[in-house]
Amino acid sequence: MFVHTSHSAKFFSLIIITPFLLLLSNSHALPLSSFPNVHFRSLNIPNNEHDIPHFRTLNRRRLHDCPSNNPYLQIIVNAVSPLPDEQYISVTVSGVTKPSDKYWVAMISPSHASVKYCPLHSLLYKETGDFSDLPLLCHYPVKAAYLKNDPEFLTCKKSECKKQGDGGKCMIKTCSASLTFHVINIRTDIEFVLFNNGFEAPCILNRTTPLKFANPNKPVYGHISSVDSEATSMRVTWVSGSNETQQVEYGNGKSVTSAAATFTQKDMCGGLVKSPAEDFGWHDPGYIHTAVITDLRPSEKFSYKYGSGAVGWSDDIEFRTPPAGGSDELTFLAFGDMGKAPRDSTVEHYIQPGSLSVVAAMADEVSTGKVDSIFHIGDISYATGFLVEWDYFLHLITPLASRLSYMTAIGNHERDYIDSGSVYITPDSGGECGVPYESYFQMPTSSKDKPWYSIEQGPVHFTVISTEHDWKLGSEQYKWMKSDMASVDRQRTPWLIFVGHRPMYTSAKSALISVDPVFVQFVEPLLLQNKVDLVLFGHVHNYERTCAMYRGKCMAKPMKDENGIDTYDNSNYTAPIQAVIGMAGFTLDNFSDKAPEWSLKRINKFGYTRIHATKEELKLEFVNSNTKKVEDSFRIMKT
Ligand SMILES: *[C@@H]1O[C@H](CO)[C@@H](O)[C@H](O)[C@H]1NC(C)=O
Ligand SMILES: *[C@@H]1O[C@H](CO)[C@@H](O)[C@H](O)[C@H]1NC(C)=O
Numbered sequence: 001m002f003v004h005t006s007h008s009a010k011f012f013s014l015i016i017i018t019p020f021l022l023l024l025s026n027s028h029a030l031p032l033s034s035f036p037n038v039h040f041r042s043l044n045i046p047n048n049e050h051d052i053p054h055f056r057t058l059n060r061r062r063l064h065d066c067p068s069n070n071p072y073l074q075i076i077v078n079a080v081s082p083l084p085d086e087q088y089i090s091v092t093v094s095g096v097t098k099p100s101d102k103y104w105v106a107m108i109s110p111s112h113a114s115v116k117y118c119p120l121h122s123l124l125y126k127e128t129g130d131f132s133d134l135p136l137l138c139h140y141p142v143k144a145a146y147l148k149n150d151p152e153f154l155t156c157k158k159s160e161c162k163k164q165g166d167g168g169k170c171m172i173k174t175c176s177a178s179l180t181f182h183v184i185n186i187r188t189d190i191e192f193v194l195f196n197n198g199f200e201a202p203c204i205l206n207r208t209t210p211l212k213f214a215n216p217n218k219p220v221y222g223h224i225s226s227v228d229s230e231a232t233s234m235r236v237t238w239v240s241g242s243n244e245t246q247q248v249e250y251g252n253g254k255s256v257t258s259a260a261a262t263f264t265q266k267d268m269c270g271g272l273v274k275s276p277a278e279d280f281g282w283h284d285p286g287y288i289h290t291a292v293i294t295d296l297r298p299s300e301k302f303s304y305k306y307g308s309g310a311v312g313w314s315d316d317i318e319f320r321t322p323p324a325g326g327s328d329e330l331t332f333l334a335f336g337d338m339g340k341a342p343r344d345s346t347v348e349h350y351i352q353p354g355s356l357s358v359v360a361a362m363a364d365e366v367s368t369g370k371v372d373s374i375f376h377i378g379d380i381s382y383a384t385g386f387l388v389e390w391d392y393f394l395h396l397i398t399p400l401a402s403r404l405s406y407m408t409a410i411g412n413h414e415r416d417y418i419d420s421g422s423v424y425i426t427p428d429s430g431g432e433c434g435v436p437y438e439s440y441f442q443m444p445t446s447s448k449d450k451p452w453y454s455i456e457q458g459p460v461h462f463t464v465i466s467t468e469h470d471w472k473l474g475s476e477q478y479k480w481m482k483s484d485m486a487s488v489d490r491q492r493t494p495w496l497i498f499v500g501h502r503p504m505y506t507s508a509k510s511a512l513i514s515v516d517p518v519f520v521q522f523v524e525p526l527l528l529q530n531k532v533d534l535v536l537f538g539h540v541h542n543y544e545r546t547c548a549m550y551r552g553k554c555m556a557k558p559m560k561d562e563n564g565i566d567t568y569d570n571s572n573y574t575a576p577i578q579a580v581i582g583m584a585g586f587t588l589d590n591f592s593d594k595a596p597e598w599s600l601k602r603i604n605k606f607g608y609t610r611i612h613a614t615k616e617e618l619k620l621e622f623v624n625s626n627t628k629k630v631e632d633s634f635r636i637m638k639t
């Protein structure tokens, strides 16, 4: 279990690493030999010429330039400026005289980003919980890929003869490789750079000329969220390189003007050492435009577009408002920990391998028209300080989030950082501290950095909290959730669903570090007192559903209905039913060998939940995103 075992490891390593970073943070120019005791992992790079002792390998690694006297080496792209908003660009490197697995290509942006060697960045990648091997450049590339990703490269299947000898024999043979990069409009110009020496000790061989996007101001990545429980107003949020006001045109000739905002490197948080968001992970977000469209009717389709004459318009998009709070029926999808993954074979910072299949399955379901809304309950993009990854995440969810209400809760990977006011002192947000999250996902909260709210759709009241902000007895959030849940009119919305990020119960192998007993101690009694029907959490990357439980014990178990489906009777309320639904993208977590008594179903597969509510029945289904099969379902009844 990746992230969570790392939490404790991180606490520990911070203590050790911090003084070390302090010493080195501004000292990239010092020769490494000044730090004889520093052991870099990359010391183990095999040397294919002679067996050089370690101390000499260390000296060799200080050579930043790749001395190359190869006159044939070329890097060519099959794209020219200006670039469209989305394109797959093929990058071909030719003229390689000796193919090796150390060559790689990075897509960098902006084109003047520093591509020098920054060895200490490996520690800063790891602070976000990403343990992949990533390129150690002074500015994180958008994407990178080894030439060996082309299966014909190492065996030189694509070869050219550069110099013919006597009798037609080839004297100099060179090899080439082609790589594909999925490029979306990130506003700043891009460049492809060829490196040698692997990710761990890169040096530059050649680079392309910069490529510009045709329209960096193009309004893109529109998504919609609820502003209240009436479903007569909705918030539309999108990204553009321009801060000039734009419009949403919708319905029959209605129009509303946007407000644009942005955030800068100074708004990111850090500690004694600069965080990725403040430093090498930064990418200019452009402007985030938002507008509230009004005079809608609940559960009704309408079309809209956003933009302006000056910057251009989005396509016409069809959207449906959710049902009004208090109405009879609701179908929504819910999941946590989705993130994103590249649509090409490149490496990006922090990849969530299940996200593409989950988004594809949900997009199919949304296109049937049967879904009213979506709840993504924390650990949203995992950009964690590598800001261009928000653009890629927003691009990924646009087919869903531009068509129905996409509601969110905050997770550790959006909010947590040392000395930033988060409950958990981990560096999991990479220095974002919730600022990008709150800019892109403006929920109906009371004010900045208080990301808790409630919303009603159909027969459901949702109480959405932040597990990353103080929830202790007497805290502002505690008082809010207590009064919010106490005020629910159960005639109007018979179902009360409590939503947060970190769970109270899990039988994953890492259970001890994923569950905070203090959180359970303070908040669980409120769930019982207010007769919460269903509790949804993420953070642990699997699906697990409990009996009606309190304080670690089953208070009631479901009965099988005539179709064999577990059915809980909440007419005779006993305790909340809890479900962990963090299985939407992040590498899955394993369960302990034996299920505890309270755990009724455990699935570690990628998927999402589909929840259907009427005033008498709440039905939850776990959908496997690869097969689209329902692998668990249960009903909660109320008369
Ligand atoms: C889960 O278990 C499988 C099989 O033992 C193992 O390959 C995998 O790495 C484990 N996953 C995690 C996240 O520990
Ligand atoms: C770099 O690539 C360009 C374009 O492919 C080529 O013209 C140039 O000769 C190359 N330079 C070096 C030093 O390899």
Ligand SMILES: *[C@@H]1O[C@H](CO)[C@@H](O)[C@H](O)[C@H]1NC(C)=O
Pocket (backbone or CB within 6 Å): 243, 244
């Ligand atoms: C809009 O952006 C321009 C440059 O991009 C800047 O000079 C100007 O101050 C900005 N205006 C506002 C209101 O932010």
Ligand SMILES: *[C@@H]1O[C@H](CO)[C@@H](O)[C@H](O)[C@H]1NC(C)=O
Pocket (backbone or CB within 6 Å): 555, 556, 572, 574
């Ligand atoms: C209500 O539930 C409790 C606990 O499961 C059980 O003991 C009791 O018999 C139930 N009452 C009714 C009327 O079903």
Ligand SMILES: [Fe+2]
Pocket (backbone or CB within 6 Å): 337, 378, 379, 411, 412, 413, 501, 538, 539, 540
């Ligand atoms: Fe999490």
